Amino acid sequence: MIGSYFSVLFKLFGGWFLYIFGIKGSKLYYSSIYLFSKQSFRMPQSAKADLLVVFKSYFKTVKMIFNKRPEVKAIGESPVAILDSSFNGMDMRLNYLHYFNVVPGIFLSRGNLSGAVNFGSRLLNFLLITKLFSFFWLGSFSRNRVNYALLLSEAVEWMNCIHSLAQNKIAKIYMFSIYEKDCNFLAYLLMKKNIKVSKVTSEVPLTFANKIIVTNELDLCFSYQKEEVEAYKRTLFYDSLEVWFPEAQAGYLNHYVKKTFDVPEKAIGFYSSALWLRKKLNHSLTTVGSYDAEETVLKFVAEYLKLRTDINLVIFAHPYEKRTDELFKDALQYYRSIFGNELSERVEVKGKETNSTLNFDKVNVGISLFSTVMFERLNLGFKTILTPIDKTDFPLLESPFRNICAYSKQELFGKLDKNIPLSKKDFFKVNGIESYESKRADFNYILV
Secondary structure, three states, X not given: OHHHHHHHHHHHHHHHHHHHOOOOOOHHHHHHHHHXXXXXXXXXXXXXXXXXXXXXXXXXXXXXXXXXXXXXXXXXXXXXXXXXXXXXXXXXXXXXXXXXXOOOOEEEEHHHOOOOOOHHHHHHHHHHHHHHHHXXXXXXXXXXXXXXXXXXXXXXXXXXXXXXXXXXXXOEEEEOOOOOOOHHHHHHHHHHOOOEEEEEOOOOOHHHXXXXXXXXXXXXXXXXHHHHHHHOHHHEEOOEEEEOOOHHHHHOHHHHOOOEEEEOOOEEEEXXXXXXXXXXXXXXXXXXXXXXXXHHHHHHHHHHHHHOOOOEEEEEOOOOOOOOHHHHHHHXXXXXXXXXOOOHHXXXXXXXXXXXXXXXXXXXXXXXXXXXXXXXXXXXXXXXXXXXXXXXXXXXXXXXXXXXXXXXXXXXXXXXXXXXXXXXXXXXHHOOOHHHOOOOOOOEEEEO
16 A cells, blocks of 8 residues: 555656646646535535634544555455445446446445545555645635645545455456546546546536546446547547446346337426425535526526417426425425416326326426436437536537527527427437437337
8 A cells, every 4th residue: 555655645646746837738727627626516515615624624634544444345256346426326336337348346436435444545645645735734824725624535535445356356447436536537547547437428528527537447427428528638548438328227127128109299397406495405506506596597488388379288206306395395395486376277296106207298398497317208218308507608509409409588489389299300310410319228109
């Protein structure tokens, strides 16, 4: 581990130097830039204003080094590992990789890589973060102070990750949740140790969190991302590329195989991102715009229902909104405040009894501000309209994806009127997005 200690220090300070002085061009520069500049989900919004956040992070990390042990889930004897943000998605990741004949040997969780395995690693981890703290505490006065605070815990995770991979003789690692700010730097460290890195993008467009990617293999989860790869080719470093399918679909593809569905023509669906609740919980937002954007779109939909009295709406509540009965009651009250009594008979809110991904056929056109479920709908061939009203730079200006995006009330109304009567085949053809539909699930549907 001593070699890893010096390697991490040398490369981290080298990357910081390149970032500070804007010395572009090297893979180390692009591997490091997000470390110091990218927003992370790992700390709340309030941490941005905390001048002591770096100091707090240092003492918290020291405490973990002396009181925790990193945890590794053993799966088999394969020299292949999986790295994800937590163990919660382990079964889904294993099931997903099974479709591509990947059999992992161990599973690592970023949330469980803190601490130290023995006295030697405890000492090295302590020395590492103390050295970093002595240098980066001035980051407390930077507008990116959260980035410097997270570096301390991230460095311990890198050390423990490298140690675990070496102990288990791992030759290749599949990295999920690659939106985290240190993902490129960790990949760079591993590649320098001759560990092959394969990054799975998720179906979220690269523009939101992954305009820079450093890896050996790049596994895309939605066909639109091929257009983005071309657009960002100067900052994407990979040796090979494949298009897979959305990460969660491995768990329900069989539900749609060799079937015909009757889809109600006069039913539209809204897929919630629960932004009203995220605002209340002080969650960070990086992809969907402002907290209020979703409510604006919901009000557009309410106006559309008043104009089109033949149309019904199904709202698919977000998992946050149906986590408890009390939260779901709050969600019902929230939607009632938008749609009122006038539309109550034509608006239905689906709760925890409904799995939205198993009920794509229950609505003709799905609408969302921005939800990964929408990419899953499109991938399977279900009609979809996105309303990224605060993200006018998405999709790419020349992309046919824009044909099914609405940035105003008028656009939304027009695209609903245009696409509601279309068949599945015509929807994809007319909008020029035939490549977005996967051929993995062989099924059809008719409008009734």
